[in-house]
Amino acid sequence: MPFDLRRWLREPLLHFLILGALLFLLFHFVKSGSGTKQNEITVTAGTVRTISEGFERVWKRPPTQKELDSLIQDYIKEEIYYREAKTMGLDRDDTIIRRRLRQKMEFLADGMGYIKEPSEKDLQTYLQKHPEKFRVESRYTFSQVYLNPEQHKNSIQQDAAQLLTKLNNAGGSVDAGKYGDQFMLGYYFSNQSETSVARTFGDQFAKQLSQLESGKWVGPIESGYGQHLVLISNRTEGRLPPLSEVRKQVQSEWMTEEAKQTSEKFYDGLRSRYTIKIEEPQKPPTANANASGY
Numbered sequence: 001m002p003f004d005l006r007r008w009l010r011e012p013l014l015h016f017l018i019l020g021a022l023l024f025l026l027f028h029f030v031k032s033g034s035g036t037k038q039n040e041i042t043v044t045a046g047t048v049r050t051i052s053e054g055f056e057r058v059w060k061r062p063p064t065q066k067e068l069d070s071l072i073q074d075y076i077k078e079e080i081y082y083r084e085a086k087t088m089g090l091d092r093d094d095t096i097i098r099r100r101l102r103q104k105m106e107f108l109a110d111g112m113g114y115i116k117e118p119s120e121k122d123l124q125t126y127l128q129k130h131p132e133k134f135r136v137e138s139r140y141t142f143s144q145v146y147l148n149p150e151q152h153k154n155s156i157q158q159d160a161a162q163l164l165t166k167l168n169n170a171g172g173s174v175d176a177g178k179y180g181d182q183f184m185l186g187y188y189f190s191n192q193s194e195t196s197v198a199r200t201f202g203d204q205f206a207k208q209l210s211q212l213e214s215g216k217w218v219g220p221i222e223s224g225y226g227q228h229l230v231l232i233s234n235r236t237e238g239r240l241p242p243l244s245e246v247r248k249q250v251q252s253e254w255m256t257e258e259a260k261q262t263s264e265k266f267y268d269g270l271r272s273r274y275t276i277k278i279e280e281p282q283k284p285p286t287a288n289a290n291a292s293g294y
Helices: 005-009 012-037 045-059 065-087 098-111 120-129 149-170 194-201 203-209 247-271
Strands: 040-043 139-147 188-193 217-222 227-236 275-278
Touching (some): 040 065, 065 098, 120 247, 139 149, 188 194, 194 203, 203 227
Antiparallel strands (some): 139 188
């Protein structure tokens, strides 16, 4: 009986054997390849380009290299938290995407920061190390006379000097509103903090105010509005309060910082288990490269 190849190829048994062999090879390939790459993260050139383009869509400009590096690191962090969360089974029965899984991991990490209560020494050391967070601001009570640059043009310095002499010669209590030019924000300011002064007149004015002598009209000093003659009638110098006055604030800041550091250490430990590869995207061809030769 002659061998019929076409009939043999139509045999169901042959189809079953071929399909089984293909499935075996596919299983073997996936199994052998999965173990070597599971802790490797490759940020492809395409991913970098997508990250950059996403930034540009929002901010209407390409990111700086520092901004792009920060976005790439954030992408890596998200990928690591996503993988670790899946390893821990946090994704089971949960259809929320990877960003939610990252949040779960971060919540776990943040909770580790509140392990112990700070000691007295911990709080005192933190207060001394971060005085700017707890310093009581200087406060000022002052009057001001305003000189509008538009009204004085090139004579503003001369006019200010003459007005300053007149104010100091007036003696006693002076109604500042009767001198100088109209100023919509007022002429007398009581018990104002440095921050409040800066909010009203600008940082430069507040900085100069801290250096002025009290009890006499001085100036002019500059603000965003123009020139001002100033009389400081009362000043309370800023100070770093003792721990007893700011214990609750210091403890809150200390524990927040402790939680942050613990969370960062937790992430660093996870990240150290991964091999990170960041591919450089190909630069687009320059105009000269695209130009034709004629």
